[in-house]
Amino acid sequence: xxxxxxxxxxxxxxxxxxxIPTWKAWAPIDTLKFDHAYMxxxxxxxxxxxxxxxxxxxxxxxxxxxxxxxxxxxxxxxPRWTLATDxxxxxxxxxxxxxxxxxxxxxxxxxxxxxxFSYIVxxxxxxxxxxxxxTVARVDAxxxxxxxxxxxxxxxxxTRYGQQIPMxxxxxxxxxxxxxxxQMWVSGVNAxxxxxxxxxxxxxxxxxxxxxxxxxxxxxxHDTTWTVMPGYPEVYGxxxxxxxxxxxxxxxxxxxxxxxxxxxxxxxxxxWGRQDTVRAVMPFAAQHVFYEAQVSRxxxxxxALAWSGYAITIDVxxxxxxxxxxxxGFGVGExxxxxxxxxxxxxxxxxNEDVWVAWWRTYDGIYWTHSHTTATSSPPTVELRRQKPxxxxxxxxxxxxxxxxxxxxxxxxxxxxxxxxxxxxDTQMTWAxxxxxxAANLSYAIRRECRDVxxxxxxxxxxxxxTVP
Numbered sequence: 001x002x003x004x005x006x007x008x009x010x011x012x013x014x015x016x017x018x019x020i021p022t023w024k025a026w027a028p029i030d031t032l033k034f035d036h037a038y039m040x041x042x043x044x045x046x047x048x049x050x051x052x053x054x055x056x057x058x059x060x061x062x063x064x065x066x067x068x069x070x071x072x073x074x075x076x077x078x079p080r081w082t083l084a085t086d087x088x089x090x091x092x093x094x095x096x097x098x099x100x101x102x103x104x105x106x107x108x109x110x111x112x113x114x115x116x117f118s119y120i121v122x123x124x125x126x127x128x129x130x131x132x133x134x135t136v137a138r139v140d141a142x143x144x145x146x147x148x149x150x151x152x153x154x155x156x157x158x159t160r161y162g163q164q165i166p167m168x169x170x171x172x173x174x175x176x177x178x179x180x181x182x183q184m185w186v187s188g189v190n191a192x193x194x195x196x197x198x199x200x201x202x203x204x205x206x207x208x209x210x211x212x213x214x215x216x217x218x219x220x221x222h223d224t225t226w227t228v229m230p231g232y233p234e235v236y237g238x239x240x241x242x243x244x245x246x247x248x249x250x251x252x253x254x255x256x257x258x259x260x261x262x263x264x265x266x267x268x269x270x271x272w273g274r275q276d277t278v279r280a281v282m283p284f285a286a287q288h289v290f291y292e293a294q295v296s297r298x299x300x301x302x303x304a305l306a307w308s309g310y311a312i313t314i315d316v317x318x319x320x321x322x323x324x325x326x327x328x329g330f331g332v333g334e335x336x337x338x339x340x341x342x343x344x345x346x347x348x349x350x351x352n353e354d355v356w357v358a359w360w361r362t363y364d365g366i367y368w369t370h371s372h373t374t375a376t377s378s379p380p381t382v383e384l385r386r387q388k389p390x391x392x393x394x395x396x397x398x399x400x401x402x403x404x405x406x407x408x409x410x411x412x413x414x415x416x417x418x419x420x421x422x423x424x425x426d427t428q429m430t431w432a433x434x435x436x437x438x439a440a441n442l443s444y445a446i447r448r449e450c451r452d453v454x455x456x457x458x459x460x461x462x463x464x465x466x467t468v469p
Contacts, residue, residue, distance in 0.1 A: 019281065019324050019334030023399035024354075024371045027452065029338045032056070032070075032077060032358075032366040035063035039366045041358040042067070042090040044348035046244070046297045048097055052350055052451060053080065054358055055090055055102075056366060067104070069125060072356075074453045080128050088118070093148035094198040094243055097299070100125035103148030103157055105139070120146060120157055120173070136173050136181050143168075145194035145240075151202045153177070156221070158207055160191035168192055170209060172221060188228035189217045194240040198251055206251060206267065210240045216255070244295045244303060256290040256307050262323075262333065264295070264305065278305060278323050280333040286311040290321070298349040305330060306345040306357050320345050320359050324371075327401075342367060352403045352449045372455040375399035375423075377446040380406075382464035389436050389464050393446050395427045405447040406431055407458060410440045415461065420449065441465055 020026065033039055037060030045053040052072040059065055067083040067090055083090075086106050093101035106119045120136040120143070140162030148157050155175045162168045170191040172184040192212035199205050208218040219228045241255035250268025257263070260280065266273035282288060288309050296303040302325035310318045320339035324331040336342075339359060347357040350370075358368035375398075380391040391406065402423045407415040421431055436442060443461040450456050 019322055019332050020371060023375045023397055025374050026369050026371055029367055029369045032368060035061055037061040038364055040360050041346050041366045043092045043346045044297050046097060046299050050351050081125055081130050083130050091146055095150045099150050101148050101150050103146060117141060120159060122148060134179055147196045149197045149199040151199040154202055156197060156205050158195045158197040160195055170195060184221060184224060186226040189219060196240045196243050198243045208240055242294050244297050245299055247301055252295055254293045254295045254305055256293040260288050260290055262290055262293045262307055278330050278333050283335050286314045294345050294347060296347045296349045300349055304347055304349050304355045306347045308343045317341055318343050322357060350451050353401050372450045373399055373402045373448055376457055377459055379459040379462050380444050380446055382444055382462055389433045391444055392430045398425055398427050399423050400425045403449040405449050407445040407447050409443045410437060
């Protein structure tokens with residue numbers, strides 16, 4: 001099936017709509033290196049218990065060559081686990097939320113003067129540590145694209161094998177127990193430009209490749225039976241799509257095709273949903289090339305998108321582009337200013353609906369930023385309704401979808417957050433404190449929520465006295 005390209009080009013004029021909502025702003029772009037000479041962002045992990053985790057590889061410096069699971073803690077990143085072994089690109093592994101799988105490739109073994117081989121390796125993150133590495137298979141050193149997935153104790157790894165001309169074959173390996181891997185035989189796709197895999201259940205794996213002709217093709221591995229599937233649009237793209245799980249168990253795909261176009265589509269219940277074209281706001285009237293389209297790995301029904309792109313006739317420099325989620329789908333994509341020479345983006349949407357995005361500036365390090373709410377709150381007014389306090393406060397501007405914490409203190413004790421309220425389109429917000437203790441001196445404040453506490457803003461407390469009913 002041929003696909004007609006229906007790109008929307010929009011030149012951004014002053015005060016025109018942007019990707020980021022008007023009531024949000026980007027935090028200043030920061031860098032991340034720890035004790036490495038430079039670092040590369042491999043991926044944000046899906047949110048687990050609200051944890052924001054970035055898998056990153058470090059090179060050089062006193063830190064040597066390591067990979068880390070970096071967790072955000074109020075104002076800084078801190079390692080949760082460290083992989084102190086030779087590794088090349090820990091590509092995304094798509095697993096249920098109760099699992100965290102790492103798949104990487106070694107880079108040093110050389111078996112002869114003529115052929116250099118590497119090894120695909122897998123490990124699980126359990127608690128705050130990594131299990132002993134489990135060698136999947138010896139592969140050609142040119143097997144630079146691979147993808148892991150799991151369901152229960154069963155794991156799969158798919159890889160482009162080598163650089164054979166014209167078609168490096170796709171290889172799939174399966175493990176039913178640690179240190180026991182076997183190769184699944186496949187045909188009909190070659191994964192020349194890459195591969196990504198996602199388990200649909202304990203027997204079924206969805207696999208999509210970008211082949212040597214730059215067409216995306218997909219297949220299903222059911223138990224040990226491989227089937228190349230028809231019906232996928234014949235889109236061109238030099239890279240395979242990214243995939244994230246949907247809340248309903250389906251898969252969300254996103255990809256770019258180097259024609260100023262980013263696409264997204266859902267595969268669920270063995271059927272494809274509608275294919276959407278993401279609208280982009282151009283910084284100036286020139287042809288742009290888009291690639292590396294990424295879906296945010298938070299698992300929300302309306303994820304964010306990020307990709308790399310550059311104008312081929314004006315600045316010829318890579319930038320990161322971001323599309324914020326909306327209530328109905330994807331918002332307009334826009335170039336993130338300050339991300340000059342940025343590639344390899346990854347992103348996640350947190351529990352406050354802020355977008356966190358990280359990228360790599362070649363041979364420099366990780367650059368990252370996040371959105372935050374610019375609206376502020378008035379102190380709450382408090383009145384008693386049936387001996388229970390009812391709070392009312394007003395936002396400085398309409399900020400739909402933002403989150404606000406109600407802080408309560410009893411008898412002068414430190415305030416604690418007793419409720420989180422999501423703003424609607426109106427600037428006025430209310431909340432009834434049904435759990436308020438009786439015969440207590442209470443005070444309340446409203447806190448603008450942000451996982452980066454440097455952007456939390458709390459109003460002055462307002463006193464209220466509850467009475468015995």
